[in-house]
Amino acid sequence: MAAVDVQRPSDITAHPPGLARRKFWDKSFVIWGIVATIIGLGTLVTLVSDLLADGGHRLTPAFFFSFPSSDPAEAGILSAWVGSLLVIATTALVAIPVGLLAGVYLEEYAPKNPVTSAIEIAVNNLAGVPSILFGLMALGIFVQFLGNPARWFGFLPESFRVAGADLFGQSILTAGITLALLILPVVIVATREAVRGVPQEIRHAALAVGATKWQTTQHHVLPYALPGVVTGVIIGISRALGETAPLIMIGGLTFVAFLPITRPGDATFETIGVLDQYGAAIDPSATERVTIAHDGVVVLPDFTEQQVSAGQVLDLPHGSTVQSVANLGDAVASWSPTHWLGSEFTVMPIQMFNWTSRPQAEFLEIAAAAGLVLLVITLLMNGAAIWLRYRLRKQIKW
Amino acid sequence: MERDFTKKKVRWGESLMEGLLFAAAAAAVGVVVGIVYVVVSESAKFFAQVSVIEFLTSTTWTPLFDNPQYGIAPLLTGTFMSTLVALAVAVPLGLLVAIYLSEFASTRTRETIKPTLELLAAVPTVVYGYFALLFVTPILQRIIPGLPSFNLLSAGMVMGLMIIPYIASLSEDAMRAVPRAMRDGSFAMGATRLETAFRVVVPAAVSGVVGAVILGMSRAIGETMIVVVAGGQLPQMVTSPTQQGATVTAFIAQVALGDLPFGTLEYNSIFAAGLALLVLTLLFNFVAFYMQRRFREAY
Numbered sequence: 207m208a209a210v211d212v213q214r215p216s217d218i219t220a221h222p223p224g225l226a227r228r229k230f231w232d233k234s235f236v237i238w239g240i241v242a243t244i245i246g247l248g249t250l251v252t253l254v255s256d257l258l259a260d261g262g263h264r265l266t267p268a269f270f271f272s273f274p275s276s277d278p279a280e281a282g283i284l285s286a287w288v289g290s291l292l293v294i295a296t297t298a299l300v301a302i303p304v305g306l307l308a309g310v311y312l313e314e315y316a317p318k319n320p321v322t323s324a325i326e327i328a329v330n331n332l333a334g335v336p337s338i339l340f341g342l343m344a345l346g347i348f349v350q351f352l353g354n355p356a357r358w359f360g361f362l363p364e365s366f367r368v369a370g371a372d373l374f375g376q377s378i379l380t381a382g383i384t385l386a387l388l389i390l391p392v393v394i395v396a397t398r399e400a401v402r403g404v405p406q407e408i409r410h411a412a413l414a415v416g417a418t419k420w421q422t423t424q425h426h427v428l429p430y431a432l433p434g435v436v437t438g439v440i441i442g443i444s445r446a447l448g449e450t451a452p453l454i455m456i457g458g459l460t461f462v463a464f465l466p467i468t469r470p471g472d473a474t475f476e477t478i479g480v481l482d483q484y485g486a487a488i489d490p491s492a493t494e495r496v497t498i499a500h501d502g503v504v505v506l507p508d509f510t511e512q513q514v515s516a517g518q519v520l521d522l523p524h525g526s527t528v529q530s531v532a533n534l535g536d537a538v539a540s541w542s543p544t545h546w547l548g549s550e551f552t553v554m555p556i557q558m559f560n561w562t563s564r565p566q567a568e569f570l571e572i573a574a575a576a577g578l579v580l581l582v583i584t585l586l587m588n589g590a591a592i593w594l595r596y597r598l599r600k601q602i603k604w
Numbered sequence: 605m606e607r608d609f610t611k612k613k614v615r616w617g618e619s620l621m622e623g624l625l626f627a628a629a630a631a632a633v634g635v636v637v638g639i640v641y642v643v644v645s646e647s648a649k650f651f652a653q654v655s656v657i658e659f660l661t662s663t664t665w666t667p668l669f670d671n672p673q674y675g676i677a678p679l680l681t682g683t684f685m686s687t688l689v690a691l692a693v694a695v696p697l698g699l700l701v702a703i704y705l706s707e708f709a710s711t712r713t714r715e716t717i718k719p720t721l722e723l724l725a726a727v728p729t730v731v732y733g734y735f736a737l738l739f740v741t742p743i744l745q746r747i748i749p750g751l752p753s754f755n756l757l758s759a760g761m762v763m764g765l766m767i768i769p770y771i772a773s774l775s776e777d778a779m780r781a782v783p784r785a786m787r788d789g790s791f792a793m794g795a796t797r798l799e800t801a802f803r804v805v806v807p808a809a810v811s812g813v814v815g816a817v818i819l820g821m822s823r824a825i826g827e828t829m830i831v832v833v834a835g836g837q838l839p840q841m842v843t844s845p846t847q848q849g850a851t852v853t854a855f856i857a858q859v860a861l862g863d864l865p866f867g868t869l870e871y872n873s874i875f876a877a878g879l880a881l882l883v884l885t886l887l888f889n890f891v892a893f894y895m896q897r898r899f900r901e902a903y
Contacts (some may be wrong), residue, residue, distance in 0.1 A: 222794070232796035239704020242697045246721050246772070249765045253727065256739045307628035315625055328632040334819070334889050335882075336826020338853050339639055341860070342878045346642030350866055387635050394632065420621040441726075448728025451828035451853070455860045555730045555829075562734050562833055570738065577731045588726040592719040 257581060261574025269575060274557065278568035283576050286557035289378070290447060292546055293553055296382025297446050301389050302439055308390070309397025309435075314423055333391040341455025344384040348374050349456050372548045376457035379547040384452050389442035396438020400431035433598050437591045444587035448580060450555035458556045478522045492524045504528050554580045643882055646875035653869055659876065665839040665855070667873045674873060676880050678839040682756065682849035683884075685842045686831055689760025690767060690824040695817055697764075698771030702813075705772070706779040707801040718773060725769040733833030736762035741834065748846060754836030757845040763830050767820035774819065778812020779805050811895065818892035822885050828853040852881045 272282025312329075316322040351357050353375030355367040362370075373379050404427050412422040478494050490507065498504075498518045505511055507525035514520065514528070522528070554576060561573035651659070654674045662675025701721065705714045740758040745751045782805050790800040806813065828851075836848030837858045850858070856874045865871065 228796050228799070232798040235798045235801075236704065236708050239700055239708055242700035243704065243717055243721070245697060246701060246724060246765070246768050247717070250720075250723060250727075252739070253731070253735055256735060257731070260738070304628045304631055307625045308632060311622075311625035311629040315622055316629070325629050325633055328636045331886070331889060332632060332635060334822055334885060335639065336822075336828070336853065336885060338826065338828045338856055339643065339878055339882055339885075340635075342646075342856070342875060343635075343639040343642045345860075346646060346875075347638055390632060390635065418615060418618050420618050444726060448726075448730070450728070450730045451832075451857055454857050457860070555728055558734070559730045559829065559833065562730070562737065573734060574738075577728075577734050580728050581731050584726050584728055585723055588723055592722075596715075596719075 254578075254581065257574045257578040261571050261576070261578055264572050264575035265578065269572070274552075274560075278566060278572055281561075281569075281572055283554065283557055283579065286552050286554045286576065287579075289551040290553040292378050293381045293385065293453075293551060294443060294447055296378060296547070297385040297389070298439070298443060300383055300386035301393055301442060301446075304386070305390050305393025305439075305442075306397050306435060309394045310401060310423060310428070312394070313398050313401040314419070314427065329391050329394050333395070337388055337449055338451040338455060340384055340388045341452030343387075344380060344452060344456045348380040348383065349376060353377075353380070375548070376459075376550055377548045378551045380456050381453050381458065381551060381553070384456060385446040385449060388449065388452060389446050392442035392445065393435075393438050396441070397431065397435050400434025400438070401427060403434065404430045433594060437594050437598070440587050440591040440594070444584045444591075447587075448555055448584050450553075450559055453553055453556055454559075457550075459550055459552045478524055478526050478528070489524055493521045494524065496520055496522050496528060498528060639882070643875055643878045646872055647879040649867075650869065650872035650876040653872075654876075663841055665850075667870050668859075672869070674876070676852075676877065678841050679850055679852045679855055679877060680880070681842040682831075682835070682839065682854070683825055683851040685845055685847075685849060686756045686760040686763060686827075686835060686851055687821060687824040689757055689845050690763035691817070691821060693761050693764025694767045694771050694820055694824075698768045698816075698820070699775060699813070701768070701772040702775035702779060703801050703806070706776045707797055707805060714776075718776065722769045722773060724766060727766070729766070729827060729829040730833065732762050732766055733759075733830045736830055736834035751846055752836070752848050754834065754838075754848040755846055756831070756835050756842060756849050759831045759833075759835040760824075760845060762834070763824050763827055766827070766830070767823050770820040770823060771816045774816035775809070775813045778809040778816065781812070782808045814895045815892050818888055818895070822888045822892075825884060825888070826853060826881065828857050832857050852877050852884075856881075 269282045270287065271284050272280060273284050274286070275281040308325075308329075312322070312325065316325070353371055355364075355371040358367040358370060408426050408430065409422050412426045413419075417425070478496060496519070498514045498516060498520065504514050504520065504522060505527045507523055558573050558576040558580060561569045561576065564570070564573075659674055659676055661677075662673055663677045664673040664675050665678045666673045701717075705718060709717070736758045737753075740762055741751070741753055741755065744755075744758050744761075745753070748757075751757070779801075786804055786808060787800055790804045795803070831851045831854045835851065835854060837850050837854055838848050839850040839855060840847070842849040856877050859870065859874045
């Protein structure tokens with residue numbers, strides 16, 4: 207009888223060799239993951255506290271209501287935030303309708319054909335195009351072509367061409383449209399996702415009782431999709447608010463000491479002559495004849511003040527500023543939409559960039575203060591979008 | 605009155621709306637055509653005066669000097685160096701975060717951390733530029749003596765922090781799309797979470813992960829303000845990240861900040877640089893697309 211070599215089975219409940227080591231690596235990875243996450247989140251905290259430490263003490267009301275100046279102690283962001291507000295308003299007016307309609311078209315209407323695929327490829331590629339290329343496009347089309355009446359289509363009447371060219375060029379309208387095109391993919395993608403999330407039954411019910419396609423879309427699909435669209439719009443707008451490069455391309459100014467909502471003659475604050483980037487006159491000996499529109503003060507380049515009254519005619523050296531006190535009534539009466547749209551501008555990021563590139567430490571302080579304002583606004587907008595998305599996911603149960 | 609139900613009623617309002625919707629969607633194509641048209645047509649004026657061979661082979665970029673030289677190579681080395689530094693920061697951190705969030709963290713932790721991390725991508729880039737120049741560089745200067753106050757290292761590192769959310773968020777999406785059953789199979793064989801993550805989940809999600817990295821990379825290539833502020837604007841052949849250098853984007857912005865007359869060769873040179881940037885970005889988009897198709901795992 208052959209002996210059967212029976213090996214006693216090892217204890218199958220015992221841990222396999224090396225398990226402790228493998229479990230150790232498993233556990234320690236959690237630490238690595240948390241460290242990496244903390245580096246990411248820590249960057250945000252460091253960013254905010256660095257700006258706060260550098261520029262927090264400059265955030266006074268005067269900072270928000272002063273124009274930029276060659277004296278850092280006096281300088282503020284009035285023209286920058288008003289410019290940002292007007293540019294962003296233009297951007298929203300263009301990007302929201304176009305993005306919304308395009309998104310609805312792609313989800314609800316688009317037939318499966320080469321034209322539709324071309325649109326989809328375009329939208330996907332646009333999202334990856336560097337923002338500065340949008341700036342180059344705007345420079346070529348809106349500034350050099352549409353901003354120059356001689357290059358407009360010749361068959362249009364002269365007056366129309368001049369009026370049109372006034373609006374384009376290095377203007378708020380150009381900036382607004384450029385940023386709108388930049389955030390178009392964001393709005394389109396958000397709209398598509400929101401529209402796709404509306405269940406098919408809703409459409410079928412509307413169509414079954416005789417609604418047309420557009421009636422269905424307008425009254426039944428869009429209302430449900432709206433919160434999702436709003437989320438995308440907020441994220442897009444906050445991105446537009448922080449964009450610098452494309453606006454530098456189309457000639458956003460670094461030194462603007464006037465508000466675009468008043469016409470030059472009625473300016474509450476007007477600088478005489480051409481100034482360099484530091485706010486000093488390029489040609490200090492030149493003078494200009496100015497009719498004062500409102501009672502106020504003239505500040506000469508040597509910082510001496512002189513009282514002036516409405517209707518006075520003065521020869522002012524370049525570099526002086528007229529701070530005439532136009533009351534609210536005057537400003538409203540002289541306001542015209544075509545004027546501010548065609549006006550030159552600066553925006554918050556450009557103002558901050560300009561101050562960052564100055565050597566004096568005082569300018570770096572106000573750069574930090576401007577950056578803090580910009581950062582808080584963008585983070586709040588994104589926070590609102592995240593909150594909205596979260597609420598949305600919790601609330602809607604189909 | 606009898607209605608003829610066999611005839612289709614023409615609804616002008618409906619057709620009008622459909623036309624309007626189509627026009628809005630077609631605007632996207634218009635923008636792409638506009639960008640390509642402007643960049644190519646203005647570059648054509650540049651290449652009428654400067655040979656393509658000089659543009660591609662010369663190693664000096666001095667368009668604003670009296671004796672101008674137009675070789676794109678210094679700008680490309682600047683772009684590649686800053687992008688490389690950014691990826692060296694963002695890829696390990698982003699992937700660690702993605703694996704942690706998708707395989708280890710609780711749902712609650714993930715739902716809190718992911719959107720908060722996405723705020724990193726929302727910070728205006730000019731603010732990042734300030735941060736790189738006045739916070740990161742001084743710290744680096746203490747570690748690396750002799751580091752110039754403008755350098756691509758600090759610009760690239762901050763750029764890396766900026767693109768962490770792109771890489772982390774999209775990789776995490778791809779990893780979570782891997783079916784539960786594959787993980788369960790791995791766990792049933794006795795693998796730990798870490799082993800499952802690296803041998804099952806990441807290989808299965810590789811197409812999405814590669815796509816995320818390339819997206820982050822193309823963000824870094826196209827980033828302008830951080831390098832303009834913190835990288836210095838000196839176009840030279842960059843061999844080390846501690847040097848200062850100009851990227852393609854930084855050069856374009858630098859020229860725009862000055863006051864160059866329209867139509868001059870110097871002015872057209874920014875469009876040639878823009879063309880290089882456009883080609884580069886489209887190339888990476890294409891590579892990402894190809895990689896995703898090549899490595900896609902079908903479940």
